[in-house]
Amino acid sequence: MGYNYNVILAERAQIRKDRQLYFISKERDHTMKVLVINAGSSSLKYQLMDPQTQEVLAKGLCERIGIDGRLTHKVPATNGKYEFEIPMPTHAEAIQAVLDALTNAEHGVIKSMSEIDAVGHRVVHGGEKFASSVLIDDDVMAAIEECIPLAPLHNPANITGIKACQKVMPGVPMVAVFDTAFHQTMPARAFIYAIPYEYYEENHVRRYGFHGTSHLYVSRRAAAILGKPIEELKIVTCHLGNGSSVCAIDGGKSIETSMGFTPLDGLPMGTRCGSIDVSIIEYLMETHHLTIEEVMNILNKKSGVLGVSGVSSDFRDIESAAAEGNKRAQLALDMFCYKTTKRIASASAAMGGIDAVVFTAGVGENSPELREQIVANLGFMGIKIDPEKNKTRGEEKDISAADARVHTLLIPTNEELVIAQDTAAIVGK
Numbered sequence: 198m199g200y201n202y203n204v205i206l207a208e209r210a211q212i213r214k215d216r217q218l219y220f221i222s223k224e225r226d227h228t229m230k231v232l233v234i235n236a237g238s239s240s241l242k243y244q245l246m247d248p249q250t251q252e253v254l255a256k257g258l259c260e261r262i263g264i265d266g267r268l269t270h271k272v273p274a275t276n277g278k279y280e281f282e283i284p285m286p287t288h289a290e291a292i293q294a295v296l297d298a299l300t301n302a303e304h305g306v307i308k309s310m311s312e313i314d315a316v317g318h319r320v321v322h323g324g325e326k327f328a329s330s331v332l333i334d335d336d337v338m339a340a341i342e343e344c345i346p347l348a349p350l351h352n353p354a355n356i357t358g359i360k361a362c363q364k365v366m367p368g369v370p371m372v373a374v375f376d377t378a379f380h381q382t383m384p385a386r387a388f389i390y391a392i393p394y395e396y397y398e399e400n401h402v403r404r405y406g407f408h409g410t411s412h413l414y415v416s417r418r419a420a421a422i423l424g425k426p427i428e429e430l431k432i433v434t435c436h437l438g439n440g441s442s443v444c445a446i447d448g449g450k451s452i453e454t455s456m457g458f459t460p461l462d463g464l465p466m467g468t469r470c471g472s473i474d475v476s477i478i479e480y481l482m483e484t485h486h487l488t489i490e491e492v493m494n495i496l497n498k499k500s501g502v503l504g505v506s507g508v509s510s511d512f513r514d515i516e517s518a519a520a521e522g523n524k525r526a527q528l529a530l531d532m533f534c535y536k537t538t539k540r541i542a543s544a545s546a547a548m549g550g551i552d553a554v555v556f557t558a559g560v561g562e563n564s565p566e567l568r569e570q571i572v573a574n575l576g577f578m579g580i581k582i583d584p585e586k587n588k589t590r591g592e593e594k595d596i597s598a599a600d601a602r603v604h605t606l607l608i609p610t611n612e613e614l615v616i617a618q619d620t621a622a623i624v625g626k
């Protein structure tokens with residue numbers, strides 16, 4: 198397929214070395230601007246940021262692409278929020294609307310599109326082809342397309358987003374940042390499923406893991422907060438949001454994670470079932486005369502804490518219902534916490550130790566109650582939080598008890614920053 202994975206790996210290693218030099222050598226007054234794009238099937242999130250100062254100049258969301266089209270545009274410096282109804286038959290019109298908003302005389306933040314130095318695209322699945330971010334060219338596009346069978350819902354949308362940008366912004370360098378890349382360091386014993394080996398060799402069936410950009414970001418922040426080289430740390434990162442995953446990061450490398458071949462595996466989530474006995478699929482098909490598509494839809498969209506509580510997929514609604522005495526809502530929370538507790542312990546066992554546990558994403562950053570419940574049974578491992586310090590949300594903070602042997606950290610994730618910095622490093626080279 199004309200694609201040399203080892204060469205790419207070597208190039209990326211060199212880029213990492215060069216990154217430091219690149220930022221040092223860049224003139225102080227030259228601010229680079231990177232547009233970060235996260236394209237879904239009918240939505241597109243964007244941020245324009247300076248990867249060096251980390252300033253977000255503007256950010257927003259295009260929704261209802263292919264239906265009608267709505268743009269929400271925010272300018273943090275002025276607290277400005279603007280909403281527009283703009284026809285978006287395809288992603289190309291959505292990107293054009295974003296560029297118009299960014300360059301608009303009233304609510305824009307740049308004079309012209311030429312101020313955008315590069316675009317960083319979030320791409321969900323890089324398969325085994327990408328262990329780090331990469332400059333997009335025809336070979337890379339072909340490789341991302343080859344990964345479509347592994348992520349049929351996500352990769353086509355990401356590809357559409359890239360193509361739309363290429364059409365509207367010809368000549369601007371673009372970088373792909375993969376959700377799976379960070380987990381490519383997992384050893385075979387962690388990524389192999391216990392099914393006939395030829396399904397791995399021929400069909401690439403293995404654990405890939407997702408949320409990699411988030412796990413990478415919060416683990417690096419954890420090392421910075423603790424003032425230690427990441428190479429010396431064993432960190433368990435808990436990305437708990439609508440989608441959830443736990444990752445064991447040993448010396449800065451992912452060695453185990455809970456999501457698998459797809460993001461359906463691992464923890465129960467807002468609407469996804471997480472790990473279940475696969476025989477349930479056949480049993481439900483037979484007893485309810487369902488097709489495989491119908492069962493997979495149930496497991497992806499009607500399960501998780503929504504399925505158990507019957508209330509909502511949003512943890513805020515479930516916490517409120519539980520507080521009012523709804524027993525199924527309480528069961529959904531208890532189940533979610535219990536399974537997360539077990540995952541933290543097993544991730545620690547995978548590393549043979551733990552120095553820090555990190556909470557991030559919607560639930561991890563915002564729910565003191567669930568954080569407390571998740572670590573309540575982990576005192577035997579030296580994990581203990583200070584209930585007073587834990588009464589906070591959305592800020593970087595060490596919430597460990599004074600006598601804890603393991604640090605518990607709250608770290609808001611910032612996937613866009615990683616995408617912007619990777620993009621700057623690769624394009625700057």
Ligand code: ADP
Pocket residue numbers: 437438439440467510511512513516558559560563564
């Ligand atoms: P996504 O996976 O969609 O990126 P997020 O990381 O944004 O999800 O997390 C969204 C979830 O975070 C919501 O569904 C909600 O359940 C949860 N959440 C947000 N704020 C709170 C809160 N204050 N308390 C509990 N849960 C919260």
